[in-house]
Amino acid sequence: MSYSKILLISAVLAAVEARFGQEQVPVQAVSSLQAGNPGEAATLAGGIPGVLLAAADPCDKLTLADKIAALGTGADVLEAAKGVVAAEQNFNPFVVSVPSICGDASLPATEALRGIVPLVDPAVTGSDAENANSATSLQNPFDATGLSVAEVMQAQGFSNFTIKGQAAGGAAAGGNANAGNNNGNANTGNANTGNANNNNNNQNSGNKNNNNNAGNANANTGNANAGSSCGGAASGNAGASNNTGNANTGNANNNNNQNNNQNQNTGNANTGNAGNANNGGAATGAADFGKCTPTIDFQTGRAGRKADEGTFLPTDALVAQGQQDALNPNIIINRVCDQLTNVCEANDAAKTQCLDAKAQILASGDKSAAVATTFNGLLGF
Numbered sequence: 516m517s518y519s520k521i522l523l524i525s526a527v528l529a530a531v532e533a534r535f536g537q538e539q540v541p542v543q544a545v546s547s548l549q550a551g552n553p554g555e556a557a558t559l560a561g562g563i564p565g566v567l568l569a570a571a572d573p574c575d576k577l578t579l580a581d582k583i584a585a586l587g588t589g590a591d592v593l594e595a596a597k598g599v600v601a602a603e604q605n606f607n608p609f610v611v612s613v614p615s616i617c618g619d620a621s622l623p624a625t626e627a628l629r630g631i632v633p634l635v636d637p638a639v640t641g642s643d644a645e646n647a648n649s650a651t652s653l654q655n656p657f658d659a660t661g662l663s664v665a666e667v668m669q670a671q672g673f674s675n676f677t678i679k680g681q682a683a684g685g686a687a688a689g690g691n692a693n694a695g696n697n698n699g700n701a702n703t704g705n706a707n708t709g710n711a712n713n714n715n716n717n718q719n720s721g722n723k724n725n726n727n728n729a730g731n732a733n734a735n736t737g738n739a740n741a742g743s744s745c746g747g748a749a750s751g752n753a754g755a756s757n758n759t760g761n762a763n764t765g766n767a768n769n770n771n772n773q774n775n776n777q778n779q780n781t782g783n784a785n786t787g788n789a790g791n792a793n794n795g796g797a798a799t800g801a802a803d804f805g806k807c808t809p810t811i812d813f814q815t816g817r818a819g820r821k822a823d824e825g826t827f828l829p830t831d832a833l834v835a836q837g838q839q840d841a842l843n844p845n846i847i848i849n850r851v852c853d854q855l856t857n858v859c860e861a862n863d864a865a866k867t868q869c870l871d872a873k874a875q876i877l878a879s880g881d882k883s884a885a886v887a888t889t890f891n892g893l894l895g896f
Contacts, residue, residue: 563576604633
């Protein structure tokens with residue numbers, strides 16, 4: 516073996532060893548505590564390296580942090596416990612390329628420790644932003660109401676990790692109920708617009724030949740324009756949840772009515788879909804999503820959830836790998852956009868289109884079931 520190869524291998528091993536030394540960082544602050552029973556702090560400190568090793572369950576360190584926080588009420592005790600929550604957990608770079616994060620929304624149980632997010636290896640894509648978030652969270656914890664540490668990280672824009680540990684179902688049911696109310700309001704608003712579309716549906720059912728169908732296509736185009744004027748800068752599909760509702764009520768009904776005539780169905784697809792793509796800002800044929808279909812769906816009663824609790828999740832198995840469902844659609848949308856880079860081999864146009872759609876959904880403030888249809892439409896699906 517050449518001398519240069521030996522040096523290279525030595526450098527790689529040294530770098531790996533340096534990263535695997537991170538588990539010692541929080542030990543001193545805990546072992547030096549004078550709180551609790553004699554020797555209790557030292558015992559808990561001795562458990563820190565084990566919960567930060569690559570093979571450890573990422574939820575174990577949060578449980579340990581709760582035990583440390585229970586030693587006393589002093590500021591030094593709380594700071595030491597915070598250090599454990601924020602500590603970087605190792606992962607084997609020869610096996611995986613991203614860390615594992617706890618998905619149990621009940622941890623940490625200590626309120627003063629919630630909203631703190633951990634450091635990640637600088638080699639992980641997006642680590643700069645996450646490590647900055649970690650430093651911020653130690654001083655000003657993020658909102659963690661009903662959220663696991665993993666979900667808090669995703670809500671702050673970082674999702675390049677694998678989730679482990681079962682999230683507590685129903686933890687944020689109150690928030691979801693509010694989202695449901697918002698959706699109800701949107702549906703009320705859709706009633707007026709939907710009725711206008713229904714007039715066109717009546718025309719569709721009455722149309723029995725291709726000539727009439729051409730006229731109906733114009734009517735649909737008019738509806739698309741009306742949708743655009745309502746949506747404003749947020750695109751024809753977006754316009755908040757009302758436009759999404761229109762897509763479900765008006766366009767979907769048109770398609771169903773027109774299934775009796777294949778020519779009519781084709782005409783509607785050309786008019787409606789082309790309009791949606793243009794309104795969404797998609798350059799037809801430019802975006803290549805690679806190995807993935809970047810769509811999301813909304814379902815109630817998923818595993819670990821109440822029967823009437825609705826959550827979002829990517830529909831593509833490759834995109835969804837390691838991702839738990841979420842009450843907040845922005846968490847799932849952020850995951851989709853990240854995975855276009857991480858695993859999907861999507862081109863730049865596709866990534867840009869996803870980020871644009873993500874920004875529109877976030878700006879709308881909508882977290883109802885309609886978001887899935889809106890987001891998918893903005894990507895051309």
